[in-house]
Structures are given as structure tokens and as C-alpha cells.
Amino acid sequence: MTDAPNTTAPITIALADDQALVRAGLRALLERQGIVIAFEADHGQALLDGLAAHAVDVVLSDIRMPGMDGIEALQRLRDAGHTTPVLLLTTFDDSELLLRATQAGAQGFLLKDAAPDDLRDAITRVARGETLLQPVSTDAVRARYQYHAQEAPKERFSEREVAILRLLAGGYSNKEIARSLFLAEGTVKNYVSVILEKLDTRDRTRAVLKAITLRVI
Structure with missing residues (x-):
């Protein structure tokens, strides 16, 4: 790196x-x-x-x-x-x-x-x-990536988690998300970890793509 x-x-x-x-x-x-x-x-x-x-x-x-x-x-x-x-x-x-x-x-x-x-x-x-x-139309994402039922999120997402996912899709950093939602940066990091776990993905980009495909955002 x-x-x-x-x-x-x-x-x-x-x-x-x-x-x-x-x-x-x-x-x-x-x-x-x-x-x-x-x-x-x-x-x-x-x-x-x-x-x-x-x-x-x-x-x-x-x-x-x-x-x-x-x-x-x-x-x-x-x-x-x-x-x-x-x-x-x-x-x-x-x-x-x-x-x-x-x-x-x-x-x-x-x-x-x-x-x-x-x-x-x-x-x-x-x-x-x-x-x-930059946020773009999500239609092409859904057309390109098809997930099967067994790949659906492990748990439902809270409103706060959906809000954080949308900000992740816009390329915002943890610090910027924290400022936007009036949260501590450490709290945002914990939310992101939970989101990655629910979507069974290892990074933010894949999480956003999968969340779009599954219509979470």
C-alpha cells in the first residue's frame, strides 16, 4: 500500500x-x-x-x-x-x-x-x-449483478444503516458520514462493519453494489 x-x-x-x-x-x-x-x-x-x-x-x-x-x-x-x-x-x-x-x-x-x-x-x-x-443510475447495476435468494442479507437493515449505505454509495468517508448524521466516527465504523457482515462482503464498494442490486438502497 x-x-x-x-x-x-x-x-x-x-x-x-x-x-x-x-x-x-x-x-x-x-x-x-x-x-x-x-x-x-x-x-x-x-x-x-x-x-x-x-x-x-x-x-x-x-x-x-x-x-x-x-x-x-x-x-x-x-x-x-x-x-x-x-x-x-x-x-x-x-x-x-x-x-x-x-x-x-x-x-x-x-x-x-x-x-x-x-x-x-x-x-x-x-x-x-x-x-x-459519484452516484449514478442504479438500473445497470441491478441488470449486471443478479444475486440469488440465498445471497440475500442475513438480517434486515435499520433506517440508520440504510442512510449510511446511501452515503457510502456517494463516496463519503466515515468522518463525513459521522458529521452528516451527528454520530461519532467510531460509531460509524461499527455500523459499516455490521453492514459488511449483513451483506457478506469484504469491502465498501462490493457492499454498495450488492445493496443496490438487492434494492436495499
């Missing part, structure tokens, strides 16, 4: 997008916000080559690129044991892409029309080790 970036040092990222004007715009925007661009890439293989030579805190990559796209590059990184957080950008609010990105090991998924402050916040949160997955 990669070390968390020094909070006093600027966040360093790799920037991948096949459109030079988009890269230039993102570079100008992010550098004004104090983020350092270690290198740019215009396709997935160039991204992999750059990461072999540069250590970064976060990879910011377009999903749709010619040749090797952002998700395939991510899959190759994870297959090679590379754990640097990856934030994927897309112009499409496409649930199928969210599923592919999540399965490949992405920490974040953000639409390109996000506000500048939201983009910087997403990079900062992903660099801290958080997951940021």
Missing part, C-alpha cells in the same frame, strides 16, 4: 487524456490550485510508461482514449501490483463505465463537467486514500 502524501507538500499527479486542449486546460486549472503535474500522457500505454519513471500521488485519467483506454491501463497497473490511487474522468454519465472502473480498482470516478473545486476536492480525497464514486 502506498504511503499517504505529505499534507504539507503539493499533490503530484499524472494526467492522461487524448485531447491536447483538454490536458492543457486541466493543467492550467490544477496548477493554479497548487497541484503538480509530473507528466502528461495521450493514451494508456504512454501513461504506463510515465508511471514507470515517475512517482505520483494520484493518476487523473480520461476513460475513453484510443488504443489502450483508461480502464485497461488501470487494470494493467493493478495486475502489476501498482497501488497508486486512480481518478477516472468521463463525459458520459454511464453506469456501466462506473462498474468497469470500480471492478478494475479505481478509487474515483468523476464527470468532466464537474466544478473546478469539486475536481480538486476529488483529487485531494483520493490522495488521502478515500473512495469517490
